[in-house]
Amino acid sequence: MEVKRVIGNRRSIRYYLPFRPVERWKVQKMLQAARLASCVGNVTVARAIVIWKDQASPELIKAITPPLGYQQMQTAPCFILWYHDKMSYEVNKWIDDLKNLAEQRRIGEDVEATKAIIERNLRPAFGAAWEQMAVAPLAFMDVGQAVAQATFVAWDEGLGTCLMSSPRLEQIGKLLNLPETAIPVCLMSVGYPAESWEAGGQTSKHPFEEIFFEMQHGKPFEEDSQVVEEMKQEGMLQEPAPLPWRDAELKYLSHALNLEWQLAIPGLAPREGEG
Numbered sequence: 001m002e003v004k005r006v007i008g009n010r011r012s013i014r015y016y017l018p019f020r021p022v023e024r025w026k027v028q029k030m031l032q033a034a035r036l037a038s039c040v041g042n043v044t045v046a047r048a049i050v051i052w053k054d055q056a057s058p059e060l061i062k063a064i065t066p067p068l069g070y071q072q073m074q075t076a077p078c079f080i081l082w083y084h085d086k087m088s089y090e091v092n093k094w095i096d097d098l099k100n101l102a103e104q105r106r107i108g109e110d111v112e113a114t115k116a117i118i119e120r121n122l123r124p125a126f127g128a129a130w131e132q133m134a135v136a137p138l139a140f141m142d143v144g145q146a147v148a149q150a151t152f153v154a155w156d157e158g159l160g161t162c163l164m165s166s167p168r169l170e171q172i173g174k175l176l177n178l179p180e181t182a183i184p185v186c187l188m189s190v191g192y193p194a195e196s197w198e199a200g201g202q203t204s205k206h207p208f209e210e211i212f213f214e215m216q217h218g219k220p221f222e223e224d225s226q227v228v229e230e231m232k233q234e235g236m237l238q239e240p241a242p243l244p245w246r247d248a249e250l251k252y253l254s255h256a257l258n259l260e261w262q263l264a265i266p267g268l269a270p271r272e273g274e275g
């Protein structure tokens, strides 16, 4: 599928076909896409653990269940825990990764001269600051890049995904044998959508000109309407949610999948008629 159409088709999928397993080879392609993502100095911070629901203990599933995830947790056959390993930034490794970029003719022109600059200028700076840099916002961006690439490959393979966050993820280290240096970032559900591919329409986003600027903050990057039309033709911009039949689809899904209402937010009980 064209990349722009994949971007347009993607939306968070929260209902999956529970009886249809996800092929291991498709997950392998997703992980490979994550590995190929751009990342600071090619240090490769992003890590992932694939959790097959039918092989996971009830204790593990309970531990990874986020407050806003009852549909995904009850229906997805596969989950991926994406995490960050701070040791990717360890100074000697980081310097080696940078030198490796010089060897690959990615940075600099003259290999030896570039390596000498890295050694002379970057090693002292990184040596003093790598531990802080390993947990700075920029470092977590690497995980986002990796996850985004894996997401698009999932969509290209006909799968749906949803990212989920939970404060509990910080406590699952022992269950998954994570190293001390690991920082769980988010959980992704993966499966074949039980929803129609439109899933109620494209999720509406904040207006383009309110979030993107030209030359300075506050000066909107104005959209060209012809380009907007082109993006509609290419499938990147689609009918926004909710499509008129979305409520009926949700009702149908909830009954077909026999879902229990389980929004695990303390104090938030099911409303009359829900569940």
Ligand SMILES: Cc1cc2nc3c(=O)[nH]c(=O)nc-3n(C[C@H](O)[C@H](O)[C@H](O)COP(=O)(O)O)c2cc1C
Residues within 6 Å of the ligand: 010, 011, 012, 014, 066, 067, 068, 069, 162, 163, 164, 165, 166, 186, 203
């Ligand atoms: C880091 C992250 C955490 C998220 N956590 C949850 C979650 O716990 N439960 C959920 O239903 N959706 C979660 N989402 C999905 C967002 O709600 C969704 O991406 C957003 O509403 C935009 O919709 P779209 O993905 O369909 O474009 C999360 C997304 C991200 C990127």
